[in-house]
Amino acid sequence: MTLLNIAVAGSTGRMGRTLIEAITEAEDLRLSAALEQPGSQALSQDAGALLGTPCGIPISSNHIDSLKTSDVLIDFTRPAGTLAYLAACRELNIKMVIGTTGFTAAEKMIIQDAANEIAIVFAPNMSIGVNVLFKLLEVATVALQDDYDIEIIEAHHRHKVDAPSGTALRMGEVIAQVANRQLDQVAIYGRHGQTGERASDTIGFSTIRGGDIVGDHTALFAGIGERIEITHKANSRKTFATGALRAARFLSAHKYGLFDMQDVLGLR
Numbered sequence: 001m002t003l004l005n006i007a008v009a010g011s012t013g014r015m016g017r018t019l020i021e022a023i024t025e026a027e028d029l030r031l032s033a034a035l036e037q038p039g040s041q042a043l044s045q046d047a048g049a050l051l052g053t054p055c056g057i058p059i060s061s062n063h064i065d066s067l068k069t070s071d072v073l074i075d076f077t078r079p080a081g082t083l084a085y086l087a088a089c090r091e092l093n094i095k096m097v098i099g100t101t102g103f104t105a106a107e108k109m110i111i112q113d114a115a116n117e118i119a120i121v122f123a124p125n126m127s128i129g130v131n132v133l134f135k136l137l138e139v140a141t142v143a144l145q146d147d148y149d150i151e152i153i154e155a156h157h158r159h160k161v162d163a164p165s166g167t168a169l170r171m172g173e174v175i176a177q178v179a180n181r182q183l184d185q186v187a188i189y190g191r192h193g194q195t196g197e198r199a200s201d202t203i204g205f206s207t208i209r210g211g212d213i214v215g216d217h218t219a220l221f222a223g224i225g226e227r228i229e230i231t232h233k234a235n236s237r238k239t240f241a242t243g244a245l246r247a248a249r250f251l252s253a254h255k256y257g258l259f260d261m262q263d264v265l266g267l268r
């Protein structure tokens with residue numbers, strides 16, 4: 001069997017560690033590189049050591065050399081890190097799975113531009129469940145958009161640095177597109193003080209941060225006399241890692257282009 005060589009960026013992070021565990025358990029994948037930032041205390045340590053199972057791959061900050069032996073780089077870091085790795089992957093013609101969230105519109109354009117040369121899966125949530133939820137939102141929005149107030153509520157762990165979550169924003173985009181609204185014109189990010197009555201076509205976002213919540217997302221369609229809530233709750237980061245590995249395998253069939261998990265899962 002030909003193994004797919006996978007490099008992991010942010011290899012000591014919450015997602016990085018989960019990915020390394022999942023890669024070492026997969027028969028068709030090989031961990032080819034584990035990357036961290038210059039200055040990280042983990043440099044030169046075995047990438048599997050944090051998980052209690054050394055794997056013979058030292059953590060490195062030398063992107064270019066480490067990536068040369070890789071087919072795909074999986075990146076769950078921060079936008080600045082992703083863009084630096086993207087430049088290296090473009091130079092070396094290496095495919096990317098990008099799970100990082102919190103990009104500006106201009107930064108997303110840089111990713112889109114790179115996809116003219118390399119194949120990229122870029123998705124704010126790699127779980128199957130959330131990607132099915134996106135489809136359910138399309139159905140609900142078609143039926144309910146005129147008479148129901150739409151709110152998006154998300155909850156994550158205390159360490160999360162961006163808000164609303166990338167997933168919540170994508171939920172807003174899906175709803176806005178179906179309802180023929182411009183998200184940047186109708187989004188309300190939290191409320192405080194004398195807000196006045198709710199304007200009917202707004203989409204509200206509420207953010208909760210606390211403890212070790214892996215990731216909860218709800219779309220609330222509130223009408224007169226009833227309400228519908230469509231909720232996804234992630235119990236483990238394994239669901240994101242499994243999706244990211246599926247995305248890496250999907251890229252084997254593509255030389256360039258920008259894809260998301262709807263493409264990977266055949267939901268488009």
Ligand SMILES: NC(=O)C1=CN([C@@H]2O[C@H](COP(=O)(O)OP(=O)(O)OC[C@H]3O[C@@H](n4cnc5c(N)ncnc54)[C@H](OP(=O)(O)O)[C@@H]3O)[C@@H](O)[C@H]2O)C=CC1
Pocket residue numbers: 009010011012013014015016036037040076077078080081082098099100101102123124125126127166240
């Ligand atoms: N698409 C999806 O399904 C999911 C997306 N995410 C997203 O993935 C990202 C990472 O999440 P999580 O693993 O919880 O975060 P962590 O903070 O646990 O890990 C981030 C990792 O990236 C490294 N890093 C930070 N900044 C840079 C940089 N500028 N250059 C290179 N490496 C850097 C960190 O290194 P150091 O420790 O040295 O700072 C760390 O190893 C977030 O944007 C999150 O929203 C998370 C889960 C699922």
Ligand SMILES: O=C(O)C1=N[C@H](C(=O)O)C[C@H](O)C1
Pocket residue numbers: 101124125156160164165166167168214215216
């Ligand atoms: O930071 C996280 O943890 C997560 N981030 C993603 C997001 O911003 O949507 C996905 C997931 O909910 C976990």
